Amino acid sequence: MKRAIHFVLLLFLSLLLYSYAEEAFDVRQHVSTVTRYGAVKGIADNSIIASNIPDGCTPIHINLVARHGTRSPTKKRIKELDNLEARLEVLLRDAEERKLSLQKAPSWIQGWKSPWKGKLKGGELISKGEEELYDLGIRIREKFPDLFNEEYHPDVYTIRATQIPRASxxxxxxxxxxxxxTGSLGPGRHRAFAVTGESRASDILLRFYECCENYKDFRKKQEPAVGKLKEPFLDEITSSLVSRYMLNFTRQDTSSLWFLCKQEASLLDITDQACSLFTPSEISLLEWTDDLELFILKGYGNSLNYKMGVPLLQDVLQAMEQAIKAQEEKHAPGSYEKARLRFAHAETVVPFSCLLGLFREGSGFQQIQEEKSLERPPKPPQQRNWRGSIVAPFAGNNMLVLYSCQANSSSQYFVQVLHNEDPIPLPGCDSDFCPFELFKENIVYPHLKSNYNQVCMVKREAPEQKPSKLSQLFQLFSLGNDGKQTHKDEL
Known part of the structure; x- marks a missing residue:
């Protein structure tokens, strides 16, 4: 009798815990790089204990590398959702023709219309994205008031962005x-400020991936292989959807519905339509496939992904060294840079995080220094450090704060790294408050052997033959109107 009661209690407790886990699961935190900043800000590793900044230490410079805020779907993706709308109608009609009951089909599918239907443009920053960056600016000023107490000048507070509208x-x-x-414009006393940027074709600091020919070749070859890698998992989930809802879903349908789920959850706060088609474990698996793609094409999956970002790391180091020089030489306030603030894309933030050695699995820091590829993130339900929703959500950012600490009448300098505003340990320092010389020696210098031109220059087996005048004439007449090469659905 006691055993029976014990068994019933265990069963009840298991069901209770399962129910709690289902309720606690927030899909908005599990949509990889489509995750909104507010959904994951503050979700830090509980094992990390932030360092106490010693007395006498003051911040003297900030480097910020941030992704743009939440954006609308791109033009290509809007078309995919239009196709999904038509496809859902076909699926319902097919079920009726086969005299199948539609009772299991979610009611929202019948008559569903894409929220972006009819839009001719896409990819722009939406109001939620504006708020993310606006609030971030306010919080940074409040956190570091002494750094932002100077009168504004573009050489003191440098703001750079890529020439993509959502970034600028x-x-x-x-x-x-x-x-x-701080200004005199309107009720909010706003002020004008400068945002500068390089040409898209030559911006090796923030759009290094667009200028790197070897990376573009790698990406073009690798994308089909990544798609093949994801297929078995999509097929597994597709089979579950077909049996659950009695609709003849295909792998492409599952992929499109997952994309719709991410857009609805992040942009519209809708979690009871496309997202409700999937169980939490299926969402975790779909999230992992997206994270795997991010890992292979932009992260630790290939050292080229982050080696091409070395110019940005050098730029960060240069800004710190100039700030230290200004401190040592006691330059007058307002005569030197106090913040270098950059706004770009996931393709920028992810490689930069890898250069710093963040979010690697296990003890892979030595491999990063040797510029080797790391093992792929483990599949759910195993825990993993590499999650796109944490590494590079919308408005995701890395801040490197340089501190000057007075000790025995001389200055010592430290670097603190904040990821999404939370302190995070640097693997070369085992602390989030790292001596500047150690930061240079263990984190920056190992990467400086990578020269951008050598890393990115297309390697040719034989010298390029100069084309004949006849072939040049043929090329002239065969060129299309748009010879530009761009990335597939840039983030």
Whole structure:
């Protein structure tokens, strides 16, 4: 009798825990790089204990590398959702023709229309994205008031963005928050500020991936292989959907529905339509396939992914060294840079995080220094460090804060890294408050052997033959209107 009661109690407790886990699961935290900043901000590793900044240490410079805020789907993806709308109608009609009951089909599918139907453009920063960066600017000023007490000058507070509208708009939203109340424009006492950027064709600091020919070749060859890698998992989930809802879903349907789920959850706060088609374990698996793609094409899966970002790391180091020089030589306030603020894309933030050695699995830091590829993140339900929702959500950012600490009448310098505003240990320091010389020696210098031109220059087995005048004439007449090469659905 006691055993029976014990068994019933265990069963009840298991069901209770399962029910709690289902309720606690928030899909908005599990949509990889489509995750909104507010959904994951503050979700830090509980094992990390932030360092106490010693008395006498003051911040003297900030380097910020941030992704743009939440954006609308791109034009290509809007078309995919239009196709999904038509496809769902076909699936329902097919079920009726086969005289299958539609009772198991979710009611929202019948008559569903894409929220982006009819939009001719896409990819722009939405109002939620503006708020993310605006609020970030306010919080940074509040956290580091002594760094932002100078009168604004573009050489003191440098703001850079890529020449992609959602990145430059993010920079503007951030600057409005950062400098609110310091100007004379409107009720908010806003002020004008400069946002600069390089040409898309030559921006090796923030769009190094677009200028790197070897990376573009790698990406073009690897994308089909990554798609093949994901197929068995999509097929497994597709089979479950077919049996659960009695609709003849295909692998492409599952992929499109997962994309819709991510857009609804992140942009519209809708979690009871496309996302409700999947169980939490299926969502975790789909999230992992997206994270795996991020790992292979932008992260630790190939050393080229982060080696091409070395110019950005050098730029960060240069800014710190200039700030130290200004401190040592006691330059007058307002005569030197105090913040270098950059706004770009996931393709920028992810490789930069890898250069710093963040979010690796196990003890892979030595492999990063040797610029080797790391093992892929483990499949759920195993725990993993590499999650796109944490590494590079919308508005995701890395801040490197340089501190000057007075000791025995001389200055010592330290670097603190904040990821999404939370302190995070640097693997070369085993602390989030790292001596500057150790930061240079263990984290920056091992990567400096990578020369951008050598890493990115297309390797040819034989010298390029100069084309004949006849072939040049043929090429002239065979060229299309648009010879530009761009990335598939840039983040």
């Amino acid at each position: 708009a993010s920079a503007v939203a951030f600057g409005m928050g950062l400098f609110i109340g």
